[in-house]
Amino acid sequence: MAKSEEWGLGDFDIGKCIGEGKFGKVYLAREKQSGYVVAIKVIFKAKLDKYRFHAHLRREIEIQHGLDHPNVLRLFAWFHDDTRVFLVLEYAAKGELYKLLRSLRHFSEKRAATYVASLAGALAYCHEKHVIHRDIKPENLLLDLEGRLKIADFGWAVQSNSKRHTMCGTIDYLAPEMVEKKAHDHAVDNWTLGILCYEFLYGVPPFEAADQFDTLKRILKVDLKFPSTHYVSAEAKDLIRKLLVKDSSKRLSLQEILKHPWIVKNADPSG
Numbered sequence: 001m002a003k004s005e006e007w008g009l010g011d012f013d014i015g016k017c018i019g020e021g022k023f024g025k026v027y028l029a030r031e032k033q034s035g036y037v038v039a040i041k042v043i044f045k046a047k048l049d050k051y052r053f054h055a056h057l058r059r060e061i062e063i064q065h066g067l068d069h070p071n072v073l074r075l076f077a078w079f080h081d082d083t084r085v086f087l088v089l090e091y092a093a094k095g096e097l098y099k100l101l102r103s104l105r106h107f108s109e110k111r112a113a114t115y116v117a118s119l120a121g122a123l124a125y126c127h128e129k130h131v132i133h134r135d136i137k138p139e140n141l142l143l144d145l146e147g148r149l150k151i152a153d154f155g156w157a158v159q160s161n162s163k164r165h166t167m168c169g170t171i172d173y174l175a176p177e178m179v180e181k182k183a184h185d186h187a188v189d190n191w192t193l194g195i196l197c198y199e200f201l202y203g204v205p206p207f208e209a210a211d212q213f214d215t216l217k218r219i220l221k222v223d224l225k226f227p228s229t230h231y232v233s234a235e236a237k238d239l240i241r242k243l244l245v246k247d248s249s250k251r252l253s254l255q256e257i258l259k260h261p262w263i264v265k266n267a268d269p270s271g
């Protein structure tokens, strides 16, 4: 029988659950013909109705379908039945980048620079495609079999199996213009890159405080301190200082990040 264009659930062997989100769960799956392993996200239509997310999901699928970058998780296909929508996603075999950060406590400068360069490259690609909704919160960063970073952009809060509670609802990544509820553009991503670079190197975000109000005050003051718990190069601190700038127009651009001496010296070009 000729292969119909449409994929269906029957084309896949479904495996274990590897993630859980607001709209449904994510399963490991293998496409029967090719044996190709993917992640299948199951989204309940009833949930979409409840949050009126149909249009958002349809727009996201159109956007995602056109994206093809080594550091952006691929959306290969999608299909639906009367109660669920299925997203056929690239499977990131090494899972969540944050589990690795927790287990290593902090990354080496080479690993941190490689991830920052991957993120800057992926964001530059997305901005070029006029997609600025690439939420680079830590929850959205996965690692593939080769350890390459993938922005997974869950579309909505996804709690993976390792019920991470520290991150959900964290404000550590908010840029000052977001805290002050000013208009923001994709320069917010450059701020977030600074936060992530600091956290990759120190294991904690730069403005962490006992309570959220203190964190907000520290963000608005850009109260940046570098602990001397372990050695971090002056070039790394220089990049962070040039990203965590209150005036969003003065933050290093993605292109400038990729040319920064610390990135040029430390990032692995194979990403």
Ligand SMILES: COc1ccc(C(=O)Nc2ccccc2)cc1NC(=O)CCSc1ncnc(N)c1Br
Binding pocket: 018, 019, 023, 026, 039, 041, 043, 053, 056, 057, 060, 064, 073, 074, 075, 087, 089, 090, 091, 092, 093, 094, 095, 096, 142, 152, 153, 154, 155, 156, 158, 160
């Ligand atoms: C391109 O990736 C997406 C694109 C879109 C959406 C999405 O839900 N959009 C959406 C859902 C409802 C309403 C509006 C938008 C979600 C993802 N991605 C994900 O959900 C990541 C699933 S977890 C995972 N994936 C691969 N390998 C692993 N090891 C893991 Br763990």
